[in-house]
Amino acid sequence: MTVTAKGQVTLRKEVLEHLGAKPGDRLEVEFLPSGRIEARTKRRQPASSVFGMLKRPGEKARTIEEITDAAEAGWAGER
DSSP states (O other), X not given: OOOOTTSOOOOOHHHHHHXXXXXXXXXXXXXXXXXXXXXXXXXXXXXXXXXXXXXXXXXXXXXXXXXXXXXXXXXXXXX
């Protein structure tokens, strides 16, 4: 690999395959005291990973209509 004038390096395909990196993934790099670096893939989470994150145990799920009504009431200063 060669460092460009901008200080960039292009990783070979086999390096990316070894890391399991796919297009759109980000790499995390840790600088080790020996002058080495450690790289690992930081995968993006799918949008569906946020489903249910606000659910409270023992509470029923709200319908979209209930959520809309609550938001409208909040904006109107009723809550």
